[in-house]
Amino acid sequence: MTVFIIRRLLQSAVVVAVMSLLVFVGVNVVGDPVDMLINPEADQAEIERVIRDLGLDRPLHEQYGYFVVNALQGDLGDSFIFGQPALQLIIERMPATFELAIAALLLAVVLGIPLGVLAGLRPDAGWSRTIMAGSILGFSLPSFWVGIMMIMLFAVMLGWLPSTGRGDTVPVLGVEVSFLTRDGLSHLLLPAINLSLFKLSLVIRLARAGTREVIHQDYIKFARAKGLSETRVVLVHLLKNIMIPVVTVLGLEFGGLVAFSVVTESVFAWPGMGKLIIDSLHELDRPVVVAYLMIVVLMFVIINLVVDIVYSILDPRVRLQDTKA
Amino acid sequence: MKLHRFLIGCAIAGMMAAPAWGEGGTLTVGLKAEPSSIDPHYHNLGPNNSMAAHYFSRLVEQDDKLRLLPGLAESWQPISETTWEFKLRQGVKFHDGSDFTADDVMFTFERAPNVPKSPSSFATYLKGKSFTKVDDYTLHITTERPYPLMPVDMAQVPIISADVGEGVTTGDFNSGMAAIGTGPYRFVEWVPGDRLVIERNEDYFDAKPEWERIVFKPIKSGPARVAALLAGDVDFIDNVPPVDIARLKGEEGVQLSQGVSSRVIYLHMDQFREDSPFVKANGGGEIKNPLLDVRVRKAISMAIDRDAIVDRVMEGVAIKAGQLLPEGFFGVTPNLSPEAYDPEGAKALLAEAGHPDGFELTIHGPNDRYINDAKICEAVAQMLTRIGIRTAVETMPKAVYFRRASRGGPDNSPEFSFILVGWGSGTGESSSPLRSLLHTYDKDRGFGASNRGRHSDAEVDTLIEDALATVDDEARLALLQKATELAIGRNQGIIPTHYQVNTWAGRKGLSYTARADERTIAMGVTSDR
Numbered sequence: 001m002t003v004f005i006i007r008r009l010l011q012s013a014v015v016v017a018v019m020s021l022l023v024f025v026g027v028n029v030v031g032d033p034v035d036m037l038i039n040p041e042a043d044q045a046e047i048e049r050v051i052r053d054l055g056l057d058r059p060l061h062e063q064y065g066y067f068v069v070n071a072l073q074g075d076l077g078d079s080f081i082f083g084q085p086a087l088q089l090i091i092e093r094m095p096a097t098f099e100l101a102i103a104a105l106l107l108a109v110v111l112g113i114p115l116g117v118l119a120g121l122r123p124d125a126g127w128s129r130t131i132m133a134g135s136i137l138g139f140s141l142p143s144f145w146v147g148i149m150m151i152m153l154f155a156v157m158l159g160w161l162p163s164t165g166r167g168d169t170v171p172v173l174g175v176e177v178s179f180l181t182r183d184g185l186s187h188l189l190l191p192a193i194n195l196s197l198f199k200l201s202l203v204i205r206l207a208r209a210g211t212r213e214v215i216h217q218d219y220i221k222f223a224r225a226k227g228l229s230e231t232r233v234v235l236v237h238l239l240k241n242i243m244i245p246v247v248t249v250l251g252l253e254f255g256g257l258v259a260f261s262v263v264t265e266s267v268f269a270w271p272g273m274g275k276l277i278i279d280s281l282h283e284l285d286r287p288v289v290v291a292y293l294m295i296v297v298l299m300f301v302i303i304n305l306v307v308d309i310v311y312s313i314l315d316p317r318v319r320l321q322d323t324k325a
Numbered sequence: 326m327k328l329h330r331f332l333i334g335c336a337i338a339g340m341m342a343a344p345a346w347g348e349g350g351t352l353t354v355g356l357k358a359e360p361s362s363i364d365p366h367y368h369n370l371g372p373n374n375s376m377a378a379h380y381f382s383r384l385v386e387q388d389d390k391l392r393l394l395p396g397l398a399e400s401w402q403p404i405s406e407t408t409w410e411f412k413l414r415q416g417v418k419f420h421d422g423s424d425f426t427a428d429d430v431m432f433t434f435e436r437a438p439n440v441p442k443s444p445s446s447f448a449t450y451l452k453g454k455s456f457t458k459v460d461d462y463t464l465h466i467t468t469e470r471p472y473p474l475m476p477v478d479m480a481q482v483p484i485i486s487a488d489v490g491e492g493v494t495t496g497d498f499n500s501g502m503a504a505i506g507t508g509p510y511r512f513v514e515w516v517p518g519d520r521l522v523i524e525r526n527e528d529y530f531d532a533k534p535e536w537e538r539i540v541f542k543p544i545k546s547g548p549a550r551v552a553a554l555l556a557g558d559v560d561f562i563d564n565v566p567p568v569d570i571a572r573l574k575g576e577e578g579v580q581l582s583q584g585v586s587s588r589v590i591y592l593h594m595d596q597f598r599e600d601s602p603f604v605k606a607n608g609g610g611e612i613k614n615p616l617l618d619v620r621v622r623k624a625i626s627m628a629i630d631r632d633a634i635v636d637r638v639m640e641g642v643a644i645k646a647g648q649l650l651p652e653g654f655f656g657v658t659p660n661l662s663p664e665a666y667d668p669e670g671a672k673a674l675l676a677e678a679g680h681p682d683g684f685e686l687t688i689h690g691p692n693d694r695y696i697n698d699a700k701i702c703e704a705v706a707q708m709l710t711r712i713g714i715r716t717a718v719e720t721m722p723k724a725v726y727f728r729r730a731s732r733g734g735p736d737n738s739p740e741f742s743f744i745l746v747g748w749g750s751g752t753g754e755s756s757s758p759l760r761s762l763l764h765t766y767d768k769d770r771g772f773g774a775s776n777r778g779r780h781s782d783a784e785v786d787t788l789i790e791d792a793l794a795t796v797d798d799e800a801r802l803a804l805l806q807k808a809t810e811l812a813i814g815r816n817q818g819i820i821p822t823h824y825q826v827n828t829w830a831g832r833k834g835l836s837y838t839a840r841a842d843e844r845t846i847a848m849g850v851t852s853d854r
Contacts, residue, residue, distance in 0.1 A: 032728030037444035039369045041751050041761065043771030046449055053442065081361045081368075082517075083442040083495055093518060148548055155556035163556040164355070164544050166519050269544040269553075271518030279545065282693075284724045 008308055012301045019297045020071070023290055024064050032056070033080050033284035054080055067290070076294060077287035081280075086291035090273055095175045096166060097265070097272035101257040103179065103188055104196035105250065112200045113246065116207025117234065123212065131204060138201030147194045147267035154190060162187050164269040191268040195261055199253060203246060210242030217241075255303055259296045350525075350537030354847060355550045355559035359543035361444075363515055364498035365483035365506075366437040369445045374481075375844035376541070379523050380420070381483035381506035384411055384430065385476050389840045389849065390653060391587060391753025393476050397425065397484055397507065401476050403796050404465075409475045413462040417530045419486045420511045427458040432487035440495065450478040473796045477752045509534050509848055518543060523847075534848040541847075554579065554830055561831040563845040567640060567696055573830055582829045584839020585644055585651050588749035589758065590695055592688075592705065592820040594622055595742040597779035602734070603687040603742035607715070612684055616742065620678040622817035626664045627671040628712040629705060635823055638700045642828065646821035648809050649750070649758040654841075656755025656805035661814050663821075671712045683713025689730065690745035692720040696825055702745050705822070716743075730777050739777040746777065747825065749843065755805050759789045762819060763812040780818035785811050 034050050042050075051057050055066065067077060076087045119128040155163035167187030169176040178184025214220060215238065223233045258273075265274035273292065280288040358372040365377035386396035398411040417425040434456050438448035454472075457465040466475060489503040497503035504512035507530065510523040521541040525534060542559060544550040547566035551573070553559045565573065565581070573579045594616040595601040606612035615621045631645035644651060647663035675683060686709065690702040699720040706716035720726075733740030750757040765781040766773035772786075773779075785808050792804035812818045829837045831850065838849040 031722070031724040031726075033724075035727035035731065036724060037368070037370070039445045039449065039751075040748065040775060041757065042369075042445060042449050043774045044768045045771060046446065047774065049446070049448075050444060054444070078442060080444055083362065083367065083444070089517075148552070151549065151552040151556065155558065156552055159556065162558045164549060164553040164558050165542050266546050267549055269542065269546070269549060271516065275518055275545075282722075282724065 004312055005309060008305055012305050015301055016294075016297060020068065020290075020294060021064070023293045023297070024067055025060065027286050027289050027293075028060060028063065031284050033286060036283045037080060071294070076291035079280075079285050079288050081283055081285045081288075086287040087295075089276060089288060090292055090295060093271060093273045093276050095177065096270060097258055097261055097274060099177055099179060100188070100191055100195060100261055100264070100270060100272060101254065103192035104199060104257060104261075105254060107192055107196040108199035108203045109246075109250070111196075112203025113207045113239075113242075116204040117211050117239070117242070119204065120208040120211025120215065121234070123208075132208070135201035135204040138197045138204075141197075143194055143197065143263050144267060146197060147191075147264060150190050150194060151267070161190050163190070166271055191264050191270050194268070195257065195264040199250070199257065202249065202253070206246050206249060207242055210245060211238060214238050214241045252303070255299055259299065350535070351540065352536040352538070352561065352847060352850060353540045353542065353559045354845065354850075355542050355544045355553050355562040356845060357543075357545060357547075357550065357564040359518070359541075360521070362495050362499055363501070363504050363512060364440065364495040365485065366433075366440045366447055367443055367495045367498070369443075369447050369449065369481075371842075371844065374483075375846060376521065377483045377506075378508065378844070378846055379510040379539070379848070380504060380508040380512045380526075381485065382417075382508050383480050383483055384413075385480040387480050387753065387842070389584070389838045391750075391841050393480060396480070397430075398464075398479070401479070403471075403475075406471050406796075407469065408465055408467045409472075410459075411464040411466065411479070413464065414530060415462055417507050418528050419488070419507055420505045420526060421486070421488070423486060423488055425484075425486075425507055426461045427464050428461075429484055429487045430464055431456060431458055433482065433484045436485070436493075437482050442495070447482050450481045454478075471794045471796050473793065473798075473801055474752060474754075474756065477754070481751070510539065513538075535851055536847060539847045551830075554832070557832075561829065561835055561837070561850055563827075563829050565828040565830045567642060567828075570642060570828055571640065578833045580831050580833050580835055582831070582837035582839050583642065583826055585841065586749060586825045586827050586843045587650055587654060587751075587753060587841040588695075588747050588825040588843065589646050589649055589651075589821050590643075590698075590701065590745065590747045590823050590825060591646070591762075592625070592822065593744050593746055593762075593778035594625070594820070595739070595778055596781070596818070597738075601742040602740070603689070605685040607682055607685060609685065614742070615678065615680055615684055618678045619815075619817055620674050621680065622820065624671040624674040624678070624712065625709060625714070626817055626820045627667045627674065628708050628714075629664070629820065629822060630666040630708055631663050631822060632666065633708075634701060634704055638697055638704050639823065639826075642696075642826045643823040644826060646823045648813055648821060649748070649755045649762075650753075651824045654750070654753055654755065656759075656802060656809065658806035658809050660806070660810055668708075668712050675713060680713075683715060685715045685717070686743050687717045687719055687741075688743045688745065689726070689741040690718075690720045691723040691726040694723040694726070695745075695747045696827075698745060698747075701822065705745070731775070739779070741777075744777060746775075748775070751842065753841065755809055756789070756792055756801075759785075759805065759808055759812065760793065763808075764789050778819065780812065780816065782812065782816055782818070785816070785818075 038047060038050055055063060079086050079089055082089060115131050119131045122128050151163045154161045165187060166178050167184040168181040169178045169184055170180050178188055220237055223237050262274035262278050265272050266278050277292045360373040360376040361368050365381050383396045384398040386394045388394055397414055399414045401409060401411045404410045413427060419425060434451055438446055438451045453468055455467045459465055486505045493503045501512055509526055509529045511526045513522040513524050515521045523539050525537045544553055550562045551569050554562045573581060596617060599614055601614040604614050635643045635645050645663040648661045650657050688702050688706050690698050692699040702718050702720055706718045709716040729740045730744050748758045748762060760772055761775045763780050764772040765786050766776045766779050788804050788808035792801050795801040827843050834853045835850055
């Protein structure tokens with residue numbers, strides 16, 4: 001077991017190292033941040049000073065070397081634009097993104113499972129076809145467009161909800177959250193719906209497929225034969241069994257929600273990590289981009305590592321195969 | 326149709342139900358770009374400088390046409406060839422109640438050029454000058470050579486309080502601790518990416534602005550910014566996307582404010598390489614760079630239909646250009662007007678220069694920097710193709726473009742042959758574009774830093790350098806005019822196409838004094854009431 005974990009750790013370290021090289025080189029060969037940063041009125045001497053200060057005059061391998069040495073000490077570099085540690089900038093904006101992602105996930109589960117189960121129980125009914133058609137739209141419409149349309153309808157035309165920003169926040173355990181104030185909640189609703197649309201469609205499809213499969217199982221027939229009410233059959237026997245794939249997939253998808261809420265955040269000017277990364281890309285704030293991608297890489301590597309270890313505990317075959325190989 | 330009516334009804338109801346602005350005199354502003362810091366000396370760039378103008382004052386201020394006004398200095402004048410005297414305003418208080426004196430100015434000028442990690446510093450305005458405090462309200466600034474731009478330079482550097490102490494950091498400003506100025510507003514809070522809040526300084530030494538409290542919200546995406554205005558989430562926005570201008574004009578509850586900026590959009594041509602990488606003979610063979618010939622450059626200028634660019638590409642929101650700055654700015658010459666569209670004349674001139682059948686060219690430009698930049702490149706390419714210069718278009722994001730345009734070639738030389746660029750004169754006079762765009766590239770002396778075509782003419786250089794050492798306004802004006810006439814009129818060193826016009830939008834009843842420096846200053850937003 002220990003051997004297995006050590007091997008996996010080493011493999012993960014290699015993945016992180018390779019990714020750091022790819023990310024660093026990829027980000028550093030594009031354009032030149034100096035032209036984004038500097039006042040056009042500056043003369044050549046000032047331009048050279050900035051290039052020197054940012055370390056951009058050094059060869060790429062040397063820059064990478066610095067980056068690795070500092071990264072190993074937990075320092076992912078300072079933002080070119082803000083002059084603050086990139087890591088700090090990202091962590092400051094993490095709560096906003098997490099709040100949005102969790103809200104979107106909740107919406108997807110709370111709306112998606114009942115809709116999917118309904119569609120699975122009566123697959124031929126008109127409304128059930130409507131739900132499925134809707135889920136196809138949810139999959140295929142670009143979220144940028146949907147976001148703008150939602151703003152047009154709910155903010156501009158109906159005036160029900162605000163179109164932009166995060167609204168009032170209150171600190172909970174030192175973290176600013178907006179879902180506890182009325183104003184914050186109203187700001188949260190539109191972006192959360194926008195972000196959840198894709199996941200909602202996914203959950204509907206999973207729940208429907210699960211329902212269609214489970215409903216023909218013997219234990220459902222037996223439960224019915226026992227004379228249990230339909231409500232109990234669906235809510236207890238069916239629901240429990242379709243939840244397994246839904247939970248597995250959502251667990252994995254959550255990482256994606258957090259890492260790539262970029263589009264929704266820029267449409268709704270939501271002050272989270274996604275907006276930070278897209279702004280940093282536009283302005284070529286390389287350290288922030290690199291730090292962000294490294295955090296995402298690390299996040300996925302850890303999730304996968306944990307999954308692997310858990311699998312190997314649950315299924316000895318995985319472990320045995322691995323030691324042999 | 327019913328749904329349509331319903332939606333319109335809702336929209337009208339929404340407009341009426343939405344609260345009028347000025348709940349307690351609060352103005353909410355949606356900005357395209359957010360500052361990178363509250364530290365006024367950290368990052369010398371547009372968004373930071375315009376934000377700093379709310380809570381910090383400068384010795385000299387600039388109005389919407391960049392004319393100089395007294396700020397913390399009441400008056401200024403040269404007292405010798407090389408020394409300027411600034412008389413400071415008395416009785417000015419910082420936001421923390423302390424008095425403003427010459428010590429604060431000395432402290433500021435000591436700190437401003439030396440902020441650690443600054444991505445663009447204020448050294449540009451302060452180097453080569455020595456500062457002497459004569460008494461608490463008098464300051465002498467000495468340069469080695471006569472220096473006419475002293476008041477303009479002094480209009481760029483925000484004055485901070487000496488009380489914040491030696492070693493104050495950028496972080497101290499961001500947290501608000503050191504953000505103590507003398508400006509019309511005091512800093513309240515900044516949540517990066519979300520909001521920046523300021524409140525009126527009731528002890529401001531000059532005319533008090535209308536709004537008690539201002540909330541700035543960064544909304545980078547253009548459509549989202551417009552939507553936020555229409556939804557009533559913000560009262561006022563800057564950088565209205567050009568595609569939305571026509572629509573917003575028809576909107577009942579919206580009022581637009583427009584103004585010409587000091588930014589000229591122009592074409593720069595390779596004037597330093599015999600063999601220019603993006604100029605080819607017809608069919609793709611080698612050719613001696615025709616752009617070296619002033620007749621070819623003239624022909625290109627004549628081939629450009631500036632009226633069409635303004636009317637079609639810019640949808641009327643631009644002013645055609647014939648020199649470096651629009652009318653009304655210092656250094657503008659009455660002898661240059663926008664080149665008239667004359668394709669036949671252009672063809673004749675090309676033939677005279679030995680290119681009766683034209684040649685092949687590629688125009689490079691950014692696609693996310695200036696208003697409609699990529700479309701302008703396409704229009705120019707079509708116009709040139711019409712006179713026989715078959716022109717291909719290649720546009721790219723500014724993040725990639727500017728590096729290649731400035732130093733993408735061998736030995737950090739400009740990579741392209743024919744490019745579209747813009748230049749906003751921060752000083753409000755033509756010495757700024759002249760020295761950066763048209764003076765011979767001279768790294769050691771800091772001339773021609775953005776001269777990406779490497780135009781070079783000794784006569785022009787002398788005129789520019791003389792102008793930059795002539796304190797007398799009238800004499801300097803003559804020199805600048807002469808330099809412009811030679812560099813553009815005679816040499817066609819660059820080809821100006823148009824001056825950018827910027828658009829702001831607010832709720833009905835809010836108007837904005839459009840600024841030539843393109844800044845969004847909340848003091849300029851006024852209500853009709």
